[in-house]
Amino acid sequence: MHYYNEEDLGRFGEIAKHKPELFEKFLAWYQACQEEGALSKREKALIGLAVAVTVQCPYCIDAFTNSCLENGSNMEQMTESIHLASAIRGGASLVHGIQSHNAHDKVSM
């Protein structure tokens, strides 16, 4: 038994069951965000993949990997976006080290 099921991605629409109007608003927003705009659909798919890996959502990773491929990206480009997201995440932890330094300095002679 595990919590994540691949088939559940295809059942996403069922979340509308108890509050359809909110899901409709979400879906319209979600889809509009991925349309061609000041950024290309390919750039948005790469951003989506980076965020998906960062929030560690297996459904999003699956969906945006396919979205990247269907927008013509290759594994080198996708891996770069994953590294960037991971580096920012690592950097975010690291920069909090300054907090530790500050706390240390405050109580130290």
Next chain:
Amino acid sequence: MQAVQITRNGKPALPDSPISFSRKLNGGELFSARVDTLQVNVGKLCNQACKHCHVDASPARTEIMKRETIESCLRVLREFRIKTLDITGGAPELNPNFRYFVTEARNAGAQVLIRHNLTVIFEKDQEDLPDFFAASQAEVICSLPYFLEQQTDSQRGTGVFEKSVKALQKLNEVGYGTNEKLVLNLVYNPTGAFLPPSQTAIEADFKRELKTRYDISFNNLYTITNMPIARFLDWLRRSKNEESYMTRLVNAFNPSTLEGLMCRNLISVDWQGNLFDCDFNQMLELSLKEDLPQTIFDFSLEKLNSRQIATANHCFGCTAGAGSSCGGTVV
């Protein structure tokens, strides 16, 4: 009327679909417009055995169109003044009557398209193909699934990318892609179970990357969806992607593609002279409707124009997203 192949390796020859194609047509039927293209498959022999090939072509195949069948195709081109001859295979150049066919079709005034796999140039007695193509002023349409080696070789075989690049450079040398009379188009196929990207966007990538890396020029890039039949269907099943791929195609069904489908303007001819609505129906042995001429030997343009087209669930391949045809996207 022949039946659709019932099985393939003990399994259905058509993919399992969450909804039938005829249901998507809302009970309606698909009719052709005027036939302006004769697409002739001159044989299944090929020097490659690509993973996505809907023809199951390979070096082991022996089906080759005979000279008398080619003569009948030429007679049809002349008699009915069909605008375009689209020659495919296999590697069509491996048919011993290929050059005769091209030359006579050009003499008949037809535009000639050649579906060319690039690497065949390096086979015995084929090294002068670029010169022959140029002298014939045939339009050459070459398969190149991606501008990188890994993706191309994973679909078409080890070493294919390197040979393809050299072949494209040879075609450029004789004027293809630069001389306006010598049109060189490329074909992108997804290297897996996903839909093609925007044709415009990926064409720009191909132009930039092939020029920068290899100094290669070409005219247009066509994106073509992988058809869930034959060798690609086998791969979908082995890799457990059949259900998700068919769901993807069905969910991406776009009714606005129907009007521009290639089956509405062409007739497909197999190596024995049998007629079909398209090359995919040909491979499934899904024949023309019973009341229509069945072979090139009893061809009638009047009867084949405005005919009802035979469809099945593989047709989702041509109607997904921006659509797919031998000339790229449909909408």
